Amino acid sequence: MRVLGLISGTSHDGIDSAVVDWSLDGDVLTGVVEHIGERPYDAALRARIVAALPPRPADMGEVCRLDTLIGQAFADAAAGCGPVDLVCSHGQTLYHWVEDGRVRGTLQLGQAAWIAERTGVPVVSDLRSRDVSAGGQGAPLVSSFDLPLLAGLPGRSGALNLGGIANLTVREPGLAYDTGPASALIDAAVAAATGLPYDEDGRLAAAGTVHEGLLTELLAEPYYRAAPPKSTGKELFHPGYLDAVAGPYGLALPDLVATLTALTAETAAAEIRRHRLGTVVASGGGTRNPVMMAMLRERAGEARIVLSDELGVPSGAKEAIAFSFLGWLTAHGLPGTVPECTGASGPRVLGSVTPGRGPLRLPEPPPRAPARLRMRTAST
Known part of the structure; x- marks a missing residue:
């Protein structure tokens, strides 16, 4: 299954992308990295994102506009990555609501419907909220990728x-x-x-x-x-x-x-x-x-x-690759969180799924989640 991972991190400078072809054999999941890329935000959009970040105030009109503009920017990035079966989009974090060490909510903008409309394939998005609703921090979600990657060391x-x-x-x-x-x-x-x-x-x-x-x-x-x-x-x-x-x-x-x-x-x-x-x-x-x-x-x-x-994980694209993996997990009905890492009350399947142009068809869940990851680039 070819999954495109998209993310703009806390540097809010642009969109990282990674296409990974995933195949499962027993409890080992192999990922072949076929494409990685970086697409800088348009200067005007980046300036608007910066202006909306804490501690600056942002009205709901600007939040709505940014949700659309970021979604369109992610759709543009996705369109340049070639054909895939699924997109997993982290979006752009605008606010992570923490009080007394507990995460009360988290907001990632970048409306997934723009990506689904542009690519025609299903899009997994809003991955952090489910972990937060289960009492977790909603971060760092990459721990679900890191642990099986480190398993062989x-x-x-x-x-x-x-x-x-x-x-x-x-x-x-x-x-x-x-x-x-x-x-x-x-x-x-x-x-x-x-x-x-x-x-x-x-x-x-x-x-x-x-x-x-x-x-x-x-x-x-x-x-x-x-x-x-x-x-x-x-x-x-x-x-x-x-x-x-x-x-x-x-x-x-x-x-x-x-x-x-x-x-x-x-x-x-x-x-x-x-x-x-x-x-x-x-x-x-x-x-x-x-x-x-x-x-x-x-x-x-x-x-x-x-x-x-x-x-086998290009260091500049690690988080985009990790979100490709999280998208694969969600598509297969598998949890994308490690409760010991995020503090959630239990493992949860992450995200919301926006259908593509055709009927929504997801794979059958495997009998068990992968325990180890093997990664390589397409050229190796």
Whole structure:
């Protein structure tokens, strides 16, 4: 079954896509990655998304317009990926409602009907809400992909994704949670000072010096001490948060970016050390930042940090591939959550299904869910 996974993450810079051809043999699911792509948002649409993010207010008219415009952008991205049997669209998170550590609701925009109309195939969307309704965090859903992917590795292993927010999956005892910001605060600092979206190749961080006083104050954030399962987003780590904490220091931009990069490395590495991980499989846009990766390796103790490419999962497309997998699970009537990872009361089949042009026909559920994943690219 060929499933297209689509996602725009907490960096809200564009749409990642991955077409994976899935085949099940016993309890082993093999995924052949046939296509990966990145489609930047139109500058005007990205500006509207940024303007609607917390803590800025957004009226319902703008929410409606963004739901349509993002849906159309996702439909455009899907149309460029070739024929598939199913699309699984994460959409764009606009708000993740957390109170006292409990997720009350979550909102991803990007109306799936536009994708179904454009492609003619069924679309799985709104995947996080079902886990939230069962008492879970609704994140990180990639743990359902990470655990069977890590199953073949020796020793204590985990998976770390460095997007706007960083999340860690630990294979044993089966745990996953957001560790804190990855690029979210770095991007906010760079955008405010230069108008550019991110610190390309870590050049600003490389030119700066970590300010230990500010780093200590940033590390005092209560979120880092909260017990998992837990999740966070730009509702907490937004430009206003950065201004309030870092503003009084008046640092030059390179020093501020170096300090924020160290914050990402330290908060992720602290969890790697805490779980005594021997191997960490890293993915996400942060892996392209050599300064961040060097700081992470320096602080991660004895852990060996490798890119997910070594397991057949292109690191820049890991989350799109994971959502392709989640779409496959939903189509086959299988749960897409790990309760121990999200905190839900039990496993749940995720998402809503928007039919394509013809009758909705879904496969027969297999006798059991896959226990292991084998991934490769079509060229290997």
